[in-house]
Structures are given as C-alpha cells and as structure tokens.
Amino acid sequence: MEGGKSDAVASAASRRHVGGELVSATTADARSARIELLRRHSSGTIEWRFRQPKLALFWFRHGVRRFQLNVDDRPFAAKVSATSGLCFFPSHVEIDGEFVVDDYCDYTVVLFEPGLLADRGIPLPKRPVVGFDHATMTGSLRELSRQAGQPDRLFRLYFEGWAMQSLAQLSRLTGRVAPRTSAMPGGLPAPSLHRVEEYVRLNLGKSITIDDLAYVAGFSRRHFMRSFKQSVGLSPLRYVQSLRIEESKRLLAMSPRSITAIATDCGFSHLQHFSTSFRQVTGMSPSAFRREAELGGRYDVPPVS
CATH class of the missing domain: 1.10.10.60 (Homeodomain-like)
Incomplete structure (x- = not known):
C-alpha cells in the first residue's frame, strides 16, 4: 500500500516509489486480490517506480493527463482519457516513469495473486498493455470501486468473482489464451x-x-x-x-x-x-x-x- 509524501516501499521482490502526496487511501482484500482506491496531490508531475510479484491493473479515474513509462526498458507514452485510462502490468516487470497530473488525481489499483490462474492451469499474462480502452472492464471497475468504498459482508464474495472474470479478460487481451477462431485453408494464420x-x-x-x-x-x-x-x-x-x-x-x-x-x-x-x-x-x-x-x-x- 502507498503512504505519505514521495512514498517508497521496497523489498527483494517489490518496489513502489510514488511521488506527490497521498491524500487518501481505501483498501480491501479478498483471498485472490487486493484493491486500493487512492487520491494524490501533486504540483503537476508524479515520478513513479514500480515492481510487484503480483499482477497489477491500474485504472486512472480522474486527474491523470498523460504519462511516459519504461516497462522493462521498453518505452510507452500515452494521453489518458475517459476511454484510455487502463494499464495492466504482469508480475515482476520493472516500471519507471512520470505522470503529468492535475492538482489532485484519483486512481484504482487491483493486485492479483498469480496463483489464481496458475492453480487452474492457465498461463499467466506476460505482456503489458498500457493506456487501453475496455468498456466492460472500466464499468466493472467503477462498480467494484464503489463497493470497496463501503464494503458489506458479501463484498469479498463479489470481489472473488470479479477477479476471476477480469483475469480471464486480461489473459485474452494479452494473447495468452488460444483464439476461438482457427484459420481455414487459404485464410489468415x-x-x-x-x-x-x-x-x-x-x-x-x-x-x-x-x-x-x-x-x-x-x-x-x-x-x-x-x-x-x-x-x-x-x-x-x-x-x-x-x-x-x-x-x-x-x-x-x-x-x-x-x-x-x-x-x-x-x-x-x-x-x-x-x-x-x-x-x-x-x-x-x-x-x-x-x-x-x-x-x-x-x-x-x-x-x-
């Protein structure tokens, strides 16, 4: 979890340094995932260094304008809009870069346990997807964030089901599940x-x-x-x-x-x-x-x- 000004959390397996000032943080856990609802204050840019043993899905809800990242030394740059505010990072990737933000920005982070897929024989997603649009996932994240803000006794059950569905979608997006349609002779590979x-x-x-x-x-x-x-x-x-x-x-x-x-x-x-x-x-x-x-x-x- 993040905390304080210019947060820095590091271990042998993880690293998390985030610039700016953390204004508020709400977290909720299920057996297979953790959600964090975060608000930060900054003068215009936020430096970011990140590595996690878990799979990470970010939804930049409000106040993030654009970013420039290096993900395992591969450069990514994108403007953030209502239809391009999602980023997915596989386990153990090294990320550093900078976000251009408003005075206040709000974002949601979901950290998935890798074993959730591995235990079911599904290969873990290995490719980052940065600044993408997925209307169904954004809608479900909005509802998940709402419930995480005021969880009831059924929230963990809801979160578990959400995590499974979202990881299935991410596996498809990153190309780790064979396509449903196979090529016919003379067709596309x-x-x-x-x-x-x-x-x-x-x-x-x-x-x-x-x-x-x-x-x-x-x-x-x-x-x-x-x-x-x-x-x-x-x-x-x-x-x-x-x-x-x-x-x-x-x-x-x-x-x-x-x-x-x-x-x-x-x-x-x-x-x-x-x-x-x-x-x-x-x-x-x-x-x-x-x-x-x-x-x-x-x-x-x-x-x-």
Missing part, C-alpha cells in the same frame, strides 16, 4: 486473427478502418480482406460491428450507463445508427433488450463465426 480480435476489442469506442486491421494482421489490404472473410465468414467491417453489438449487449445487461453512452462506448456515431444496427442483429431495440435482461430474461452472445 491464427496469430493474425487473434491480433485483429484483440485490436478491435481494445478500440471498440474508436474509428476502425480496414487499413488499420490489415496493418495489425501484417498483410496488404486486398489480401487481408479476402483471407479474413475466408477465415471468419464475415467481412472485416461486419466483424467489427458484430463485436460492437456483442459488447453493447453486455453493457445493456450489466451496466447502468445510458443507452446513448453505451452507443458511444461501443463506437456508434449516433444513437439512431446504434438502434438500427442493434435491431437488425437481435430483433429488438436496445431498450427492449435491457428490459428483458432486467426481468431475468435470457441473455446470451452468439459466437461471431
């Missing part, structure tokens, strides 16, 4: 398909072009379009839309956010476009889908392929 799926899921709230996807896959635009459809059975843009609808269904069923906000989070340019696309895929309006989910109706997401 499975690693390329997985990179495309990861890129789309990380950027659902942004504009995604065929050129973007072809670059991620490592092929020319023409070859990518032909091979992708052979592999998945959908054109690249239809595939992107299917993942946008999939994510919107999750949010409508699980998040209190408005339908307009969900449409924006999932990359739809305006509400009417979202409503029309959603109805074409599901046969009902977003509001009708939400009502059915609230009443305990069946909620499922059909496979894309």
Whole structure:
C-alpha cells in the first residue's frame, strides 16, 4: 500500500516509489486480490517506480493527463482519457516513469495473486498493455470501486468473482489464451486473427478502418480482406460491428450507463445508427433488450463465426 509524501516501499521482490502526496487511501482484500482506491496531490508531475510479484491493473479515474513509462526498458507514452485510462502490468516487470497530473488525481489499483490462474492451469499474462480502452472492464471497475468504498459482508464474495472474470479478460487481451477462431485453408494464420480480435476489442469506442486491421494482421489490404472473410465468414467491417453489438449487449445487461453512452462506448456515431444496427442483429431495440435482461430474461452472445 502507498503512504505519505514521495512514498517508497521496497523489498527483494517489490518496489513502489510514488511521488506527490497521498491524500487518501481505501483498501480491501479478498483471498485472490487486493484493491486500493487512492487520491494524490501533486504540483503537476508524479515520478513513479514500480515492481510487484503480483499482477497489477491500474485504472486512472480522474486527474491523470498523460504519462511516459519504461516497462522493462521498453518505452510507452500515452494521453489518458475517459476511454484510455487502463494499464495492466504482469508480475515482476520493472516500471519507471512520470505522470503529468492535475492538482489532485484519483486512481484504482487491483493486485492479483498469480496463483489464481496458475492453480487452474492457465498461463499467466506476460505482456503489458498500457493506456487501453475496455468498456466492460472500466464499468466493472467503477462498480467494484464503489463497493470497496463501503464494503458489506458479501463484498469479498463479489470481489472473488470479479477477479476471476477480469483475469480471464486480461489473459485474452494479452494473447495468452488460444483464439476461438482457427484459420481455414487459404485464410489468415491464427496469430493474425487473434491480433485483429484483440485490436478491435481494445478500440471498440474508436474509428476502425480496414487499413488499420490489415496493418495489425501484417498483410496488404486486398489480401487481408479476402483471407479474413475466408477465415471468419464475415467481412472485416461486419466483424467489427458484430463485436460492437456483442459488447453493447453486455453493457445493456450489466451496466447502468445510458443507452446513448453505451452507443458511444461501443463506437456508434449516433444513437439512431446504434438502434438500427442493434435491431437488425437481435430483433429488438436496445431498450427492449435491457428490459428483458432486467426481468431475468435470457441473455446470451452468439459466437461471431
């Protein structure tokens, strides 16, 4: 945990030095994870040095403008916005850098026990993901942070379930779980398909072009379009839309956010476009889908392929 001005906590396995002044800290623990809700005061920049034996997920909620980090000597730089405030760091990585912040900044840290995955035979995520967008994870972190601020007797049970789901999502994002879709003869190789799926899921709230996807896959635009459809059975843009609808269904069923906000989070340019696309895929309006989910109706997401 952090504490005091220019905090420094170090041991053989961990190091945690954070500049600025810690204004408040709320912590809560479960068997497999720990959450910290932190507020710091600074004159404009915060120096940061970090190493942990645990997996670490950061959500920069408010007041962090941008950062520049070296993660195991690899440089990362990003601006932080409402849709790019997440960072994930695997166990034992060395991180140092600087954050540009407002006078006060608020952020949430979740530290996961590595054994939570290892005990289930799932490889630990090994790749950092810095400054990314994941609407479902951000929404669930918001709710987890709210409950951690005033935990009841069921909070630990809720936290345990949240930790398992979030680690599964992070394992997919970092490419440590085999992709669901395998390549057909003449199609894209499975690693390329997985990179495309990861890129789309990380950027659902942004504009995604065929050129973007072809670059991620490592092929020319023409070859990518032909091979992708052979592999998945959908054109690249239809595939992107299917993942946008999939994510919107999750949010409508699980998040209190408005339908307009969900449409924006999932990359739809305006509400009417979202409503029309959603109805074409599901046969009902977003509001009708939400009502059915609230009443305990069946909620499922059909496979894309």
